[in-house]
Amino acid sequence: MHVLSVSSLKGGVGKTTVALGLASAALSRGLRTLVVDLDPQADATTALGATRELKESGAEVLRLPKLATVKRAIIASAWETLSGGVMDLLPGSPKVVEFDSPTPTKRDLWRLEEALSRVETDYDLVIIDTPPSLNGLTQLAWTASDKVLIVAEPSIFSVLAADRAIRAVAEISKQTAGRLQPLGVLVNRFIPASKEHQFRLAELQQLFGPGLLPEAIEEHSAVQQAQGAARPIHSWPGEIAIKTAQSFEVVLDKLFQQQPAEQGKRSSKRNLKSAKNTKIKRGVSLESVLDLVDEP
Numbered sequence: 001m002h003v004l005s006v007s008s009l010k011g012g013v014g015k016t017t018v019a020l021g022l023a024s025a026a027l028s029r030g031l032r033t034l035v036v037d038l039d040p041q042a043d044a045t046t047a048l049g050a051t052r053e054l055k056e057s058g059a060e061v062l063r064l065p066k067l068a069t070v071k072r073a074i075i076a077s078a079w080e081t082l083s084g085g086v087m088d089l090l091p092g093s094p095k096v097v098e099f100d101s102p103t104p105t106k107r108d109l110w111r112l113e114e115a116l117s118r119v120e121t122d123y124d125l126v127i128i129d130t131p132p133s134l135n136g137l138t139q140l141a142w143t144a145s146d147k148v149l150i151v152a153e154p155s156i157f158s159v160l161a162a163d164r165a166i167r168a169v170a171e172i173s174k175q176t177a178g179r180l181q182p183l184g185v186l187v188n189r190f191i192p193a194s195k196e197h198q199f200r201l202a203e204l205q206q207l208f209g210p211g212l213l214p215e216a217i218e219e220h221s222a223v224q225q226a227q228g229a230a231r232p233i234h235s236w237p238g239e240i241a242i243k244t245a246q247s248f249e250v251v252l253d254k255l256f257q258q259q260p261a262e263q264g265k266r267s268s269k270r271n272l273k274s275a276k277n278t279k280i281k282r283g284v285s286l287e288s289v290l291d292l293v294d295e296p
Contacts, residue, residue: 003116003126004183004255005145009168010161011132013153014188016043017223019129021248022149022255023048023087024232026125028245029252030085034074034119036112036128037092038137040100044129045092049078049230059095062108062140065115074119079232086123087232096137104136109175113144134168142172147183147255154190154200163207183255184208187216215250218243 006019016039026033037044038058056073063069070090077087099108116126128145130138142148148169152162162185173180185208191197204212223244226236234245 001116001120001123001126002147002255003128003145005128005130005138005141005148006151007130007138007141007148007165008132008151008158008161009134009165010152010158013132013151013158013161014217015132015151016047016129017227018149018151018186018188018217018248018251019044019127020047020227021217021223021233021244022252023127024079024234024245025248025252026127027079027081027085027087027232028083028234028249030083031124032086032122034088034090034123034126035077036090036116036126036141038096038112038141039092039129039131040094040097040137042092042094045089047227047230048087048089050075050089050091051230054091054093057091057093057095059093059098061090061115062096062099062111065111065118067118070115070118078230080235088123092129099136099140100131100133101136104139108136109140109143112140116144134165139172142169142180143176145180147181147258149183149251149255150185151188152185152204153188154194154197154204156200159200159203159207162204166208166211181258182211183258184211184213186213186251189219190216191219213251213254215247217247220244 006015006022008015019035023033023035035044035048036058056069058073061070061073074088074090077089079087081087128141130141150162150165152158166182169180169182185204187201187204190201201216220240222236222238222241223233226233226241233241233248
């Protein structure tokens, strides 16, 4: 199971749009996919068709990250699956702000990691939609992730936020003994005819070099229309939707190209001593992980 956080430290850049586009690409390839909505606004939850009142959500899972709670909270999305894939959802809720402290405890940081270890064999890919901040929810999402995709739009404030995010990923990576790595910076809502966007894109290229993904997602109404209809972009009609869907497929390819050939399973409890100097194995007991993190 590969875990990707889709993040931005600035709101309004289309972070949830990117998360849903990648989920659509994964579904079109027949992957078993789980979307974890950690944004208190829960826009991803709405776009995946979970509009009815839910008894349990990500908030309950974070409070008690045990198998029974996780299984009860995860629901099937409303997206049609024609390719044999699975699109499930751990719904978002305003109640998750309980875990969005600017200074989360070490135990809180590993709560989502523990929850995902319960369903490791159920999914090929987990996509986490994080809040647009660096508070507790984003930190615990990154702690549970293999990769972080930073979403930026071609504007000065977004460029600065992307730079802060990349530096923050490096800091969180130290807590996971190097397991967490940036997938790169993805430009979203790009308008090719805009001179301002062209200038900011060049600025991003200069700042991040190869860390900037070459595939910019262009601004088109088809994306918002598909989300409003609770449908994946791959099922939306029209040439623009097809082109946009292909852009998300390129980004998904990048994710799996970077995936290590051998990935420590979350359920593995072996080689804890070697994990002190290498990568923390997923799914070890929470107490053991905290012991490893606390050691110098």
